[in-house]
Amino acid sequence: MLWIASSLSLLSVTAKDLHFYEPKNGRGLKHDPFNAIIAPRPIGWISSRDGKGNITLAPYSFINGFCYHPPIIGFSSTSWKDTVANVQQSGEFVWNLATTDLAKQMNATAAHVAHDVSEFKVAGLTAVPGKVVNVPRVAESPVSFECKLTQIIQLQGANGEKAQAWLTLGEVVAVHIDKAMIRDGVYQTGLARPIVRAGRRGDYFEIKPENMFEMVRPD
Numbered sequence: 001m002l003w004i005a006s007s008l009s010l011l012s013v014t015a016k017d018l019h020f021y022e023p024k025n026g027r028g029l030k031h032d033p034f035n036a037i038i039a040p041r042p043i044g045w046i047s048s049r050d051g052k053g054n055i056t057l058a059p060y061s062f063i064n065g066f067c068y069h070p071p072i073i074g075f076s077s078t079s080w081k082d083t084v085a086n087v088q089q090s091g092e093f094v095w096n097l098a099t100t101d102l103a104k105q106m107n108a109t110a111a112h113v114a115h116d117v118s119e120f121k122v123a124g125l126t127a128v129p130g131k132v133v134n135v136p137r138v139a140e141s142p143v144s145f146e147c148k149l150t151q152i153i154q155l156q157g158a159n160g161e162k163a164q165a166w167l168t169l170g171e172v173v174a175v176h177i178d179k180a181m182i183r184d185g186v187y188q189t190g191l192a193r194p195i196v197r198a199g200r201r202g203d204y205f206e207i208k209p210e211n212m213f214e215m216v217r218p219d
């Protein structure tokens with residue numbers, strides 16, 4: 001009896017009509033779902049400076065936090081772009097929070113402009129000098145992390161073949177938070193209204209306080 005019940009429940013779980021594919025052979029869909037499934041992703045709005053002092057600002061959604069002590073964040077450049085080259089040269093970068101209010105400006109900073117043209121100017125944003133690193137932060141953004149480079153890792157496939165992608169990791173050495181985002185000593189993620197990246201080229205979600213729910217973990 002028990003055997004029949006567990007077989008039936010296995011059948012109902014496995015009976016889903018699944019779209020299956022192995023990425024190396026194509027996906028059989030109009031748009032690669034990878035980005036839409038690993039979503040939403042935070043946006044790392046990264047400011048950086050090259051060896052000559054040129055300043056760059058660009059969004060990176062292959063980004064996350066990886067370590068508490070020391071605090072380490074990382075972003076991946078899907079080719080050798082100016083930002084990763086700058087960080088390699090200067091050893092520093094700043095992560096800025098992209099919010100609903102700043103969505104258009106954030107998008108404008110993804111434009112391809114000449115290396116000596118700063119995206120701060122293109123998007124009409126204010127560059128404020130860093131306190132610990134020699135890279136400006138976005139004054140309009142409610143949160144910025146000043147970071148020092150720890151590692152640049154060229155990614156590779158399971159077969160060991162190098163990918164044209166570089167993961168840049170940095171230690172957060174200074175933090176700026178608009179005090180309006182802090183209530184009773186607790187940073188309120190939703191108050192800043194961060195925008196997060198979804199699937200296709202133009203898809204985003206907005207984080208709102210009312211979408212939060214609490215679930216305490218068992219350990």
Ligand SMILES: Cc1cc2nc3c(=O)[nH]c(=O)nc-3n(C[C@H](O)[C@H](O)[C@H](O)COP(=O)(O)O)c2cc1C
Pocket residue numbers: 043056057058059060061062063076077078079081082083084106107109110111112197
């Ligand atoms: C929301 C958003 C997220 C992006 N995420 C990435 C990313 O994770 N990796 C990447 O290489 N490019 C990403 N891009 C594209 C870069 O921002 C774009 O290529 C930019 O021109 C790079 O600037 P840079 O060469 O000054 O570093 C993203 C663009 C947008 C609008």
